[in-house]
Amino acid sequence: MQNEKDLFDMLKEMYPQHPRKEFVSATENTLRHRARSMRKKRILTKFSVISSSVLVCAFIFSWLIFFNGNSKVSEVIHSFGGASSSYGMDEKEPVVYIYHSHNIESFIPELPTQEVYSEQVYRERAYSDTKNVTLVGKELSRALEEIQVPSIHDETDIAGILKQKGLHFPDSYKVSRENLQKVLAENDSIRMVFDIHRDSNKRRDSTIEIKGKEYARIQFIVSKTSKNYEANKKFATQLHEQLEELYPGLSRGVVEKGIDPPNTYNQDLHDNSLLLNIGGIENTLEETYRTTDVFAQVLKDILEKSK
Known part of the structure; x- marks a missing residue:
């Protein structure tokens, strides 16, 4: 031209x-x-x-x-659309996995009953299908994502699966293990694994006042029968010491269990895997949320130091 x-x-x-x-x-x-x-x-x-x-x-x-709602295109839209998925933030891969082997463990103040029970029944009543420890894990996941730490929060109804399959309460870890194995296989970016529970202790042992506010204390459980015992104990000790430095008394320390009866608590699947007790039966959800917000910052600090 x-x-x-x-x-x-x-x-x-x-x-x-x-x-x-x-x-x-x-x-x-x-x-x-x-x-x-x-x-x-x-x-x-x-x-x-x-x-x-x-x-x-x-x-x-x-x-x-x-x-074609089941197509891959729909999946891509969901992953980039800012939906409620807790798998990650800013297109980053998840580094923390949170789950609940005893997902219906609850807190007496959150339950609708005001009746007086015997000590045994009192403790056995602290379960709920809706207001339970799963909400504590959800708050931890939210707090992590808010400070740019992507996480996976597994809200699987383990208790419901046990009932459906005719399994018993001790089988909870076997059921939650299946999900954990799948997630670890699909996400090699996972660097920390937490199975969150609540303890059966009374308020005097499970609560601490810090700057005029009540916090649910946190306890780190390490299985002695796990092949990753040494690594997990080191990890738990690091978290405990970091919490003690920031909020003395918030941590109840590191406890070793899993010998009688033998139980790895699935900690053999990852070398930074712990069972956490956050609060006890007499704590409120608000008190556990204060603790998870602090704990989230501790996790971020440790992740940054380990880069």
Whole structure:
């Protein structure tokens, strides 16, 4: 395609007799005008082609979303749409996994009953299908994501699965183990694993006042029968010491269990895996939330130091 200069040079070759300046100037202006018109037409044509392509793609994309809800496209939209998934933030991979082997463990102040029970019944009544320790894990996940630490919070109803399959309470760890194995296999970015419970201790042992506010104390449980015992104990001790430095007395320390009866608490699957008791039967959810908010910051500090 010839440009304006080529056309003007060709004109000069066609008219070697040196035409008048007025004629040359007028002709040059005419040619420039026509060249600009030709450029506009080409741009308009390209724009039309691009617009048509965009419209076709938009139509296909919309059809996939609305008429094929199970497609991969729908999954991609969900993962980038800021939905309620706790798998990550800012497109980062999850580094903390939170789950609950005893998901219906609850807190007496959160339950609707005011009746007086014997000591045994009192403790056995601290269970709920809705207001339970799962909410504590949810708050920890929220607090982590707020400070840019992506996490997975597993809200699987372990108690419901036990009932459905005719299994017993001690089988809880076997059921939760299946989910944990699957998550670890699919997310090699996981660096910390926490199975969150609540203890059966009374308020005097499970609560501490810090700066005029009540906090549910946290306890770290390490299985002595796990092959990762040493690594997990070191991890638990690190968390305990970090909490003691920030909020003395908030941690109830590191406890070793799992010998009688033998139980790894699934800690053999990861070397930074712990069972946490956050609060006891007489704590409130609000008190546990204060603790998880503090604990989230401790986890972030440790993750940053280990980079």
